[in-house]
Amino acid sequence: TSGSKGRTKPSVKMTFEDIGGQDSAKKELVEALDFLIKHEEIKKFGIRPLKGILLTGPPGTGKTLLAKASASYTNSVFMSAAGSEFVEMYVGVGASRIRDLFKEARTRAEKEKKDSAIIFIDEIDVIGGKRDGGQQREYDQTLNQLLTEMDGMHTSTSPRILIMAATNRKEMLDSALLRPGRFDRHIQVDLPDKKGRLHILNIHAKNKPLAENISLDKIAQEAYNFSGAQLESLMNEAAIYAMRDNQTTIEQRHMSLAVDKVLMGEKTDRESTR
Ligand code: ATP
Numbered sequence: 244t245s246g247s248k249g250r251t252k253p254s255v256k257m258t259f260e261d262i263g264g265q266d267s268a269k270k271e272l273v274e275a276l277d278f279l280i281k282h283e284e285i286k287k288f289g290i291r292p293l294k295g296i297l298l299t300g301p302p303g304t305g306k307t308l309l310a311k312a313s314a315s316y317t318n319s320v321f322m323s324a325a326g327s328e329f330v331e332m333y334v335g336v337g338a339s340r341i342r343d344l345f346k347e348a349r350t351r352a353e354k355e356k357k358d359s360a361i362i363f364i365d366e367i368d369v370i371g372g373k374r375d376g377g378q379q380r381e382y383d384q385t386l387n388q389l390l391t392e393m394d395g396m397h398t399s400t401s402p403r404i405l406i407m408a409a410t411n412r413k414e415m416l417d418s419a420l421l422r423p424g425r426f427d428r429h430i431q432v433d434l435p436d437k438k439g440r441l442h443i444l445n446i447h448a449k450n451k452p453l454a455e456n457i458s459l460d461k462i463a464q465e466a467y468n469f470s471g472a473q474l475e476s477l478m479n480e481a482a483i484y485a486m487r488d489n490q491t492t493i494e495q496r497h498m499s500l501a502v503d504k505v506l507m508g509e510k511t512d513r514e515s516t517r
Contacts, residue, residue, distance in 0.1 A: 257311035263446045263471060264439020265305055268432045272296070272309060275428050276317050279359055279405055294393050295406045295425050297367070299413040300432035303472025306409040309432065310363040313407060320351045320360040320402070326369025329385050337370065337385030345392050345404065352402035359403045364389075367408035368415045386417065393425050434470055437463050443471050447478040452485075454492040462498045469505070476508075477501045 259269050278285055278293040285292065296313075298306040307323075314321035324344055329337040348360040364370075370385045389406075396404050408426060410416065420426050435443060441463035448459065466474060480501035485493040 256315045257308055258315050259309075259312045261446060262305050262308050262312060263443030263474075264435035265309070265432060266439075268298075268309060268430050271428075271430050272313060273316065275430075276313055276405075279317050279319075279403060282403060291424060292403070293405065293428065294396055295408065295420075296428045296430060297413070297421075297426040298407065298409045298430050298432050300411065301434055301470060302411055303470035304432045304434060305471045306432050307363070307365060308471075309430075310361065310407045310409070313405075314361045317359055317361070317405075318357060319405070320348060320355055320357050321363065322348050322351070322360065323363040323365065326364065326366035326371070329370050335384060338388035341385060341388040341392060348404060349402060358401045359405065361405050361407055364406065364408040366410065367420070368410045368412045371408075371410075371416050371420045373415060373417045374419075386420075390419060390425065434468060435474075440466055440469060440474060443474045444478060447475045451478060451482050452492045454494045457493065457495050457498065459498075461495070462502065465499070465502050466505075473505050473509070477505045480504050 259273070262269065275293060275296055278290070282292065298309060300306065310323070311321060313319075322344060324340075329340065344362060348362055352358065352360045370389065374383060374386070393406060406426070413429070416426075441459055444459045444463055444466075453459075462477075466477060469477065477498070478501070481493050481497045484497040484500050488497065490497075
């Protein structure tokens with residue numbers, strides 16, 4: 244989302260066209276989402292309805308954007324929560340928050356006359372980490388409630404609900420979450436390749452004055468291993484450099500400085516968390 248409008252109007256539609264790169268993730272996602280749309284057809288074939296999609300991959304690669312775009316694509320109500328929001332809650336509060344989330348999804352779908360809802364849970368590993376027996380786990384009830392809700396979801400009754408979840412640490416997840424009928428579709432969302440980086444740079448350059456002779460291709464090359472979030476930040480930093488430089492357009496050197504700035508920022512972040 245761009246500009247201040249995004250903040251006050253969360254309903255600004257995010258579509259797959261607003262997401263750069265991630266071609267295979269988008270393709271797999273659309274195939275899965277068609278199951279939600281063609282529910283009558285899949286019922287005829289006796290296919291088990293899709294309840295959960297897990298997006299896995301490094302931070303800042305567009306998992307949240309993909310979940311939002313999925314809601315637009317399927318004309319669903321979109322609700323989101325993050326695993327970390329359930330941290331430090333009194334016993335039972337997490338579970339009731341999960342219950343409320345599902346209840347609200349149903350109410351909103353009814354109010355907005357939509358026959359499906361997507362609930363996105365970011366950082367699912369926080370509540371869905373492996374339960375290793377002996378240890379007292381404060382999130383067990385939260386996770387159990389989520390599993391109960393998923394098991395109780397009847398895709399024949401309206402609204403149909405789809406849970407999308409994201410994690411950078413799939414290997415940490417409790418196997419109960421990954422069982423068939425729960426999060427049994429996994430979509431890998433990787434760091435973009437050069438073509439993807441160029442696509443993302445172009446998306447975030449749309450509202451910015453670029454010098455005519457600028458080569459975003461060259462920047463895409465330089466920004467090796469950058470995530471989408473870092474590329475967004477790179478474009479923003481370049482604009483700041485250009486403005487401070489009293490220029491009317493963003494020039495190549497501003498972009499190069501911004502590459503270094505983003506790289507350096509990452510380094511200091513990592514050092515300070517060591
Ligand atoms: P996290 O794991 O940290 O929650 P995420 O994978 O959910 O990250 P997003 O929140 O979707 O990442 O992306 C953060 C921001 O980075 C977006 O708001 C957008 O500005 C930019 N961004 C990330 N990926 C892309 C992309 N593929 N195309 C365009 N912009 C992107």
